[in-house]
Amino acid sequence: MRLRRRRATELAAVGSGQSRVYRGERLAPALMLAPSVVILLALVIGPFVFLIDTALHRQNLFQTTPPRYVGADNFYYLFISTKFQVALVRMLVFAVTALAAEFVLGFVLAAWVHRLRDLPGMAIVRTLLTTPILVAPIVAAVMWRFMYQPDFGVINYILGLVGIPKPGWLSDPDIALFAIIAIDVWQWTPFVFLIVLAGMYAIPRSLYEAAKLDGTSPWRQITHLTIPWFKRVLVIVLLLRLIDLLRAFEVIVATTQGGPGDASYTLPVLVWETAFVNFQMGDAAAASLVLLVIVTIVITLLIRAISRQGVVGQGRR
Amino acid sequence: MSEIVGVTLQGVSKTYAGGNVAALNTIDLEIRAGAFFSILGPSGCGKTTLLRIIAGFEYPSAGRVFIGERDVTALSPRERDIAMVFQDYALYPHMTAAQNMTFNLRNRRVPKAEIARRLAETASILGIEPLLHKRPALLSGGERQRVALGRAMIRKPQIFLMDEPLSNLDLKLREQMRIELSRLHQALGVTVVFVTHDQAEAMTLSSELAVLRGGTLQQMGPPDRVYARPANIFVARFIGSxxxxxxxxxxxxxxxxxxxxxxxxxxxxxxxxxxxxxxxxxxxxxxxxxxxxxxxxxxxxxxxxxxxxxxxxxxxxxxxxxxxxxxxxxxxxxxxxxxxxxxxxxxxxxxxxxxxxxxxxxxxxxxxxx
The missing domain is CATH 2.40.50.140 (Nucleic acid-binding proteins)
Incomplete structure (x- = not known):
């Protein structure tokens, strides 16, 4: 809109004799951009507008009544429902716990592999440690469901050998969410590990040697050298993981489908259940918009907090 | 200030790849206390390996290393009371010049007042007071060099090790830093072990030098003597331009x-x-x-x-x-x-x-x- 107005004033300012050439020059970039704009419209903006529109209507796919405009009703009922509040809490617990575990583990593993990098066979260790990323998330979830199986699963089999009581991993409401977190940690810690390790390899060896001469303890080497060195990389990994964790879905649906009870009932599960189990499209659209807004807010806050420290987007200084 | 001591190497050898590649062959060196000692040789001659063995970053395959009377062969770098100036300076990029220089003292929990006193003293010797609040990325090559020197000096170590510290500077600056290094060495009176491939640098700076080739010591002595009486044709060709x-x-x-x-x-x-x-x-x-x-x-x-x-x-x-x-x-x-x-x-x-x-x-x- 603003662009068009500016163009109009510019065109008016240009003498009429030159306007032809000028218009051609102006048109070329627009034409070249057109295909991507069309794709963007069709795949992102279109569906997004449709989503907002759906969120403002009451619509059940199993009923023949046409969608009815209800204004913000869908949002209102969503916010006052206990399900939504539970889902919100579960989602945050899931994301924060998994994120913390993945970071601590990934970092410790990377520091360990980096420290022992000169030993023979470390290349194999490195490869082995990264293989979980290669497994499709749905496959990982199903595989773990079998391992978690209380009666013939391998985990309880091992616990039985040692004589430890066998919990129902996915059927005990106190444990289920954390059992799922363990799957995510298993699969995505290698991602953190890999990027942190790459960051460690990028640090010049002489820097660590200088630190050794300076009498720096291994712990201070990590806190005063390694972490500051690739803070920026860490921030990017943090963001990527957080986005992923907030919308984690397949791993939950393939194991507990949000249960037992509401033990692992997160917001993405709520959206899925509302839309594709109950076919309440209006409510589901409202919930997914809320999810989108939450993710956006979290990410924005995080980026802003970090850029205030001069880590993102401000050069090396 | 720590007592000034020398370095002695007794039959130091270093082999890599399970003994197949010899980097150093039975080196015997006597570096006197307070000397400016250069280890000179073409690239790949083992001079940096030798320095790293003195520093403790690498352990000799055979032989012993003494700092003063103390056998340090099995000690880690931090137990050796040495400071090193690296070829790439190895300044901590996220710390200011002052933080870089005081990192060691802070690690050792030296009282704050003492740290401030030593920082001021060192900075004034090197003339880098205006740079103290800057990070390395904002410093020029010569300034980084000075900060790296300051980081080594502030600890008052027994031995200074320098690994081609001037090779990243342009010619003019290099000549200037050469004079500066000479002046510092005279003022501080410490033992310096200096690695270089530049014979002019070694000739002008050292009180004594050792020429290394293919991991074998060729000749050791004061520069004028090595220049006048080279032990073999390699030294004869390598020294002098x-x-x-x-x-x-x-x-x-x-x-x-x-x-x-x-x-x-x-x-x-x-x-x-x-x-x-x-x-x-x-x-x-x-x-x-x-x-x-x-x-x-x-x-x-x-x-x-x-x-x-x-x-x-x-x-x-x-x-x-x-x-x-x-x-x-x-x-x-x-x-x-x-x-x-x-x-x-x-x-x-x-x-x-x-x-x-x-x-x-x-x-x-x-x-x-x-």
Whole structure:
């Protein structure tokens, strides 16, 4: 809109004799951009507008009544429902716990592999440690469901050998969410590990040697050298993981489908259940918009907090 | 200030790849307390490995390392009380110059007042007070160099190790830092072990130097002595610029006769030579003088003149065949800037007998050291 107005004033300012050439020059970039704009419209903006529109209507796919405009009703009922509040809490617990575990583990593993990098066979260790990323998330979830199986699963089999009581991993409401977190940690810690390790390899060896001469303890080497060195990389990994964790879905649906009870009932599960189990499209659209807004807010806050420290987007200084 | 001590290496060897690749062969070195000691050699000669063994970053495959009286062979770097200036300075990029310099003291929980006092003292010696709040990325090469030096100095270590610290600086700055380093060494009186491939650097800075080649110690001594009496033709060619001329000759009738026919030089007085003995003659470019024709000097033909302002270097080829040992068969000598020889001029060069250095055909020093 603003662009068009500016163009109009510019065109008016240009003498009429030159306007032809000028218009051609102006048109070329627009034409070249057109295909991507069309794709963007069709795949992102279109569906997004449709989503907002759906969120403002009451619509059940199993009923023949046409969608009815209800204004913000869908949002209102969503916010006052206990399900939504539970889902919100579960989602945050899931994301924060998994994120913390993945970071601590990934970092410790990377520091360990980096420290022992000169030993023979470390290349194999490195490869082995990264293989979980290669497994499709749905496959990982199903595989773990079998391992978690209380009666013939391998985990309880091992616990039985040692004589430890066998919990129902996915059927005990106190444990289920954390059992799922363990799957995510298993699969995505290698991602953190890999990027942190790459960051460690990028640090010049002489820097660590200088630190050794300076009498720096291994712990201070990590806190005063390694972490500051690739803070920026860490921030990017943090963001990527957080986005992923907030919308984690397949791993939950393939194991507990949000249960037992509401033990692992997160917001993405709520959206899925509302839309594709109950076919309440209006409510589901409202919930997914809320999810989108939450993710956006979290990410924005995080980026802003970090850029205030001069880590993102401000050069090396 | 810690007591000033020297470094002693006893039979230090280093092998890699399970003993298949030898980086250092049985090095014995005695670095006196307070010396500015240079380890000099071409790249890949093992000089950095040697320094890293002194620092404790690498352990010798055989032999012992002493700092002062203390056997440090098995000690880690931080237990050795040494400081090092790295080739790339290795400044911590996220810390300011002041934080870089005081990191060690902070690690060791030195009281804050003491840290501040030492920082001010060191910064004033190096003249870097205005830089203290800046991060390395904002400093120029020379400034980083000073901060790196400051980081080493502030700890008052027993030994300073420097790994080609000037090689990343441009020529002007390098000369300036050379003077600075000399001044600092004199002011602090500490022991410095300095690794370089630049013979001029080693010559100007050191009180003593060691020449290394292929992991083997070639010669050790004060620079002027190594320059005047190189132990073998490698040292002779490596030290001094342009390099020493090396010529094949044999003793005939009390004169050194070149392999190229008809040219000869007088024999040094104190050399006990046998008739017919084959030799290599080394003579520095500035010791060669243009003699009169027909006096029986070294016959050469001018190929090229390099003008260097105050003097020229003339590159010539021996007349009548190969006499030189080294590449391109060229003999160089020095003249005053006003003297010019057109290309193709035939000259006869002579040298004072005591300016000649004699080596055996295998390249070892022939004349006994007086």
């Amino acid at each position: 342009p390099s020493m001329n090396l010529l094949r000759a044999s003793v005939r009738g009390g004169r050194l006769v070149m392999e190229s026919e008809g040219t000869a030089l007088p024999v040094p007085a104190d050399a006990r030579l046998q008739e017919g003995e084959a030799l290599l003659i080394g003579v520095r470019p500035h010791d060669l003088k243009v003699g009169r024709k027909g006096e029986g000097g070294l016959a050469v033909k001018v190929a090229l003149t390099e003008h260097l302002g105050r003097h020229n270097f003339v590159v010539c080829h021996p007349v009548g065949g190969t006499a030189c040992l080294h590449e391109q068969d060229a003999i160089q000598f020095e003249t005053e800037a006003s003297v010019r020889y057109p290309v193709g001029t035939e000259l006869e060069l002579s040298a004072a007998p005591d300016a000649l250095r004699l080596f055996t055909p295998s390249g070892e020093r022939r004349d006994e050291a007086p």
